[in-house]
Amino acid sequence: MPRPLGAKIFGAALLLCIAAPRPAPAGSSAEGVAFLIRQGPAERLGIELHRARTLARDLGAAALLHGRADGRFVDGEGRDVPLSRFRVVWHHEDGIAPPRWDAASLRALARYVEDGGRLLLSGTAAGLLAALQIDAARTQPLTFGNDRSQAGLVPVAEGHPAFAGLDIERGVLWFSNAAYPAFAAFEPAGGIVLARTPGDAPVPLVEYRRGGGRAIAAAWRLGVPHRNVAAAYARNFRGLLANLLAYLGRDAAWEPPASTRPAPPDWEALRLAIVDLTETFGARYPHGGEFLRDLEKLEARWAGSDDPAAIRRAFADLQRAALCANPRIDFDRLLVIRRRADALGLPANYLGNTSLTPAGYDNRIAILSPVAPDGTLAALYEPEGGRFAGDVDLDFDAERLLFSMPDARGRWRVWEIGTDGAGLRLVPQIEEPDVDNYDACYLPDGRIIFSSTACFTGVPCVGGSEHVANLYLAARDGTIRQLTVEQDHDWCPTMLANGRVLYLRWEYTDTPHAFSRILFHMNPDGTEQMACYGTNSYWPNAMFFARPLPGHPTKLVAVVGGHHDVPRMGELVIFDPARGRFEAEGAVRKIPGRGRRVEAAVLDLTTAQSYPRFLHPFPLDEKYMLAACKPSEDALWGIYLVDVFDNIVLIREEPGYALLEPVPLRKTPRPPVVPDRVDLSRRDAAVLLADVYEGPGLAGVPRGTIKALRVISYQFAYQGMGAEPDSVGLDGPWDPKLILGT
The missing domain is CATH 3.40.50.880 (Class I glutamine amidotransferase (GATase) domain)
Structure with missing residues (x-):
């Protein structure tokens, strides 16, 4: 507060x-x-x-x-x-x-x-x-x-x-x-x-x-x-x-210049990208030399031109032509969400989909083809009554997709539809009148993981009025099992190339809650839940819509935002947990931010004044990705091609609407299936603790000092409870701790 x-x-x-x-x-x-x-x-x-x-x-x-x-x-x-x-x-x-x-x-x-x-x-x-x-x-x-x-x-x-x-x-x-x-x-x-x-x-x-x-x-x-x-x-x-x-302290006062000239385009960003594409793809990128020569001509004309606006337009045209010739754009159809610009349907960073009104979005799941500013934006599915449709996840064979949409009663449900617009159906989920289900992803064996409020936990700082969603597994036979047990939300499950599941976990318990959304990963059966990035960190506050970078074993990209900050949107940052997992240790690059070290900022509202703002990145490889972007305060949310060299190239925008959630409509490699390791016949769990002295919690404590471990369990507050007067301690702990043994 x-x-x-x-x-x-x-x-x-x-x-x-x-x-x-x-x-x-x-x-x-x-x-x-x-x-x-x-x-x-x-x-x-x-x-x-x-x-x-x-x-x-x-x-x-x-x-x-x-x-x-x-x-x-x-x-x-x-x-x-x-x-x-x-x-x-x-x-x-x-x-x-x-x-x-x-x-x-x-x-x-x-x-x-x-x-x-x-x-x-x-x-x-x-x-x-x-x-x-x-x-x-x-x-x-x-x-x-x-x-x-x-x-x-x-x-x-x-x-x-x-x-x-x-x-x-x-x-x-x-x-x-x-x-x-x-x-x-x-x-x-x-x-x-x-x-x-x-x-x-x-x-x-x-x-x-x-x-x-x-x-x-x-x-x-x-x-x-x-x-x-x-x-x-x-x-x-x-x-x-x-x-x-x-x-x-000087005698001479500064005087404004008689005239000013607009800042030049980022020549170097485009030059670096063209050179990179030429070196990476060779004959598959045949016009690299021509693009470089055209860039040199524009740069030479800039200094003496009396019409810099015309040169900036020519630069934008060249930038789009050179970067959209990227061989990674090997698809001619792009899934997007088209939604009314003044009804983005983005929950606050401490809330889930249940905080949104069910309808009033004038949105549709659409396909852009070809993937260009003048491509046709055709509807794949448009909900009745302006109901929300989003949280799209495309199956590996590109023949069907999952999405979140409220049902006729206003309860959130996970739906599936074919990419041809046929076969709309509800997938197996928790069908209870007081339970919401949303934000699902496919597993490589045909099962799905989804978020559900069936845990009946409430976010404590808002008196439990917000219903917490944890992750659940739905098998092909319709059986459902809870995977995560948290005081607060889990968001954005997505597959890693190694067959594990990446997700954002709000670690609310006994920690400053504005700084504790931590990336986790686990096996699809819920075993081996462990930190991926951000444990004990005060930055990043949140890492929404995280996805792995194709072709790299450890790098990922996420939208970094704050707590009471702009909803879900923020800065685009590439991380490599192999370089470090604490605050900015593993932050490889912010886009844009070429040549700059990523700095951690201990703030609640880390991106409140920052532009460009991003949503829903979809990496094409280590350097190039699609994303929804709002470049400035008065700009539309459009689909952009961005890269690590700081190029931000508009692919498509729509007056009066926001274009969100870009997903190439093509087949993708199916990750390996990680066999289930959970033993459903047991009622306990095995925890491996290799070294209690490892980590900052016991830093400086001499080895041999710890003689025993006390094991406790939490009882989280239910929906409609939390904070004062329902908390255990006044302005202190919000959860009873049960001692299981020492």
Whole structure:
């Protein structure tokens, strides 16, 4: 749950002086930077101000000064120190509202700027602009913390020194959990906007010219885990602050360029892909040399062209022609879901299909043929009454498919239909009036695994109102058996090439539940359930729609998202558990993100402001895949061909609709059948524990210390129960633990 921000703090002013990031100009008596806070020397600083003070010290040598109510500033021995001594004054605040300064101090600060001083206002101190008569900026208080979400800025002032040398990823300067907005909204009336937020609340970075001085408002607060953030995000935020101080310390102010030119296309991404396809397929990709020559011509024309838009269109045409000639696109029919754009039918990341309304989707299972922008999109099956149809899984022989759809009573069921549109039927499942079944996948021996609420468990944090779905096995003779026993959902079962089943498991019990959706794999009979990726990790929060990469024994791709985040959608990341299974250790590549290390971000809303957004990846090999993609906030959800070189090529979109779940309509290799190992005559289970000292749980415990093991069992809360007042402990454990023995 979000935490309330710290209470307002009022008191005398305190100055922290640090060395100037640039030398003072000749003839100037000003020196250094003053870091200004209101607390007196005897007052204890709050967590954030202490962190800000430490950050200021990291940027240079520091000395402490405090202020008086009459507008004077003195050092620790009471000696006056005029503000005019400093080239730059940096004031940071961490309260909910702008800080309350006495009138004399405000006049002193305003006079300082008028007389040529430079002022950096960060945190809620940015709300002082009106009191200083710099700008009538409007602020909307942030009444509880928003440090759960992504944070970043989109630079719009081309060439401004604030962004020099920083790692700007596809137009965004990310600092994620290193910082977060100080206001729900910060709307300046004037000034020069240097950068805007990529989404959500408008909290721009703004520069002002006032009298002989300058001021910059950066309404951003330090994130609580600032010392533990990924190095890339910390570098960006620290680098931004250092750049702002350096810029304000200079005499010359930045001036906007007379004209701007749009960013060029990603020439290198297309070049790398064409070279890769040429080297990989040889004669099967015969026009690679021609594509490269056309690319070189376009790139040469870019610099001198007075019509860059025309070149960008020509680049998009070349990109589509070159990449859609990929021999991996050896199919002429593509299964997709066509659904109304304003009714995506995506459950929240902590919910299942039962949270969705049964109807109102205007959707159909469709076939795109040929697989091209001008291909025909023909209906294979369209449900009556606008009922949901999705969660498609194609059989290995490509003659039939499974999908989820509510029945006439609104209960979710698993259906099967032929790829010719004939033979619609219900598959064997749990036919009870208070049970929902959905999200199924074929096994190579003809059985299916599906999700079902027959466990009658409820998600505890919503009082059990959400019905948990675990995984069940339906045999060919109609017998059904529960495979997983979890407190919370299992999602997205899919086959691995070795015959095991990959699925996403929400490990809710006794762990921070916003960070614990872990990829698991098991034998089709439910034996040998074990972690695949993410155990003990705080990132990724969720890995939906994971699929193995064909041709590689261990790599997989997943859509990485957060907890209270955008539903199911997120960033596209390739993982290799063979390289590591903890947080970003095995994260090979984010798409797009060529040449960048994937960084873990400990956040609840890890992708709330991130574009492009992805759903339903379908890998063609290790480097190329199809996916549903929404490239920008105002774009449609379409079907795209994407690759590890950062090419994102539109295959098809439909005005007013979202195109989702691309699956090539072709035969695929049938994985080997893993023989059942479960002994149904037994009522117990065998657990192999090789070494209790292995892993982080007992790190540092000397061998020989552990003398016995206590075995416990959980009793999960039922539907309609959970959280307070039904939990076992107040704001603590939500499940009774039964001791089976020691």
